[in-house]
Structures are given as structure tokens and as C-alpha cells.
Amino acid sequence: MSRAAVLGLCSVSLLLFAAPAGAKQASPEVFLTIRLVSKTQSSRVVDRAPKHEINKGDVVYALSFLYNQAAQFGRPKGALVGYDRALDTFLSRTRARVSVQVTLPDGGLKLAGEVSRTTAPVIRVVGGTGRYAHVRGTCSERDPKNGPAINVYRLQLP
Numbered sequence: 595m596s597r598a599a600v601l602g603l604c605s606v607s608l609l610l611f612a613a614p615a616g617a618k619q620a621s622p623e624v625f626l627t628i629r630l631v632s633k634t635q636s637s638r639v640v641d642r643a644p645k646h647e648i649n650k651g652d653v654v655y656a657l658s659f660l661y662n663q664a665a666q667f668g669r670p671k672g673a674l675v676g677y678d679r680a681l682d683t684f685l686s687r688t689r690a691r692v693s694v695q696v697t698l699p700d701g702g703l704k705l706a707g708e709v710s711r712t713t714a715p716v717i718r719v720v721g722g723t724g725r726y727a728h729v730r731g732t733c734s735e736r737d738p739k740n741g742p743a744i745n746v747y748r749l750q751l752p
């Protein structure tokens with residue numbers, strides 16, 4: 595057997611032992627943090643009785659524009675980079691079920707969960723599209739005094 599043939603067999607054997615049939619190579623997970631300034635553009639409230647106070651059954655629909663808190667998405671700080679549509683259904687005076695659809699330049703995120711009015715909201719990322727397909731993570735909202743809310747998305751991309 596020629597030296598080239600022996601080297602070829604050795605190479606094939608190494609490949610077979612290194613990657614068993616059907617095995618996928620592990621790809622490194624990517625962690626990504628996105629910080630966006632959220633400015634509410636419009637909202638609509640369905641106020642159930644008793645009127646003029648937050649209570650079970652009240653619903654809030656909101657549309658917010660999202661701006662870069664720092665340069666990201668290939669755009670400068672302050673650039674409009676997306677929007678979100680939120681649906682908040684109050685389960686009590688202090689708790690709400692939240693569903694949010696976020697649209698960004700390279701895909702979208704779906705968030706859902708329950709939040710409390712007494713603590714800073716943290717909502718689970720339950721799905722995504724485009725770059726964010728199969729993403730996991732959370733979104734927390736920081737509500738600075740005298741300014742717009744800051745949404746901080748902590749994502750784990752597959």
C-alpha cells in the first residue's frame with residue numbers, strides 16, 4: 595500500500611472517531627445584550643368597572659418606538675431601530691399578564707409573562723424570528739426618573 599493510501603485511511607479513521615455518525619458539532623452559544631430607549635407613541639386602555647382605577651380585567655394596549663441607548667445594529671446612539679407592541683391584561687391591582695412583540699432591524703422577539711407593579715418588571719423572551727430564532731433570555735425595564743424607560747434585553751442565541 596502506498597504512503598498516500600495509508601495517510602488517507604488514517605485521516606478517514608480519525609474523522610470517524612472524532613465525529614460519530616449523526617453527531618453534531620457543538621457550536622458556541624452567543625450572549626448578547628441590547629439596550630434600547632423606549633418611548634410610548636400611543637396607548638389605549640380598556641377600563642373595566644370600577645372605572646378610573648387599575649383592577650382585574652383592565653387591558654392596556656401600547657405602541658412604543660425603540661431607540662439605541664448606545665451605537666448598535668450598525669446605527670448611532672439615539673437612532674430609531676424598532677418598535678414594540680404590548681398587551682397588558684391585569685390579573686389584580688398589582689399583577690398583569692404581559693405579551694410583547696418587538697421588531698428590530700435583524701429580526702423580532704416575542705416576550706410573555708407576568709409582572710408586578712411593585713417590582714421592576716422582568717419578562718421572558720419566549721420566541722424570535724430572523725437572527726433571534728430559537729433565542730432564550732429576558733427583558734428588564736428600567737424606568738429612570740424624569741425620562742423614558744430603558745429596555746435591557748439579555749439574550750442567549752443558539
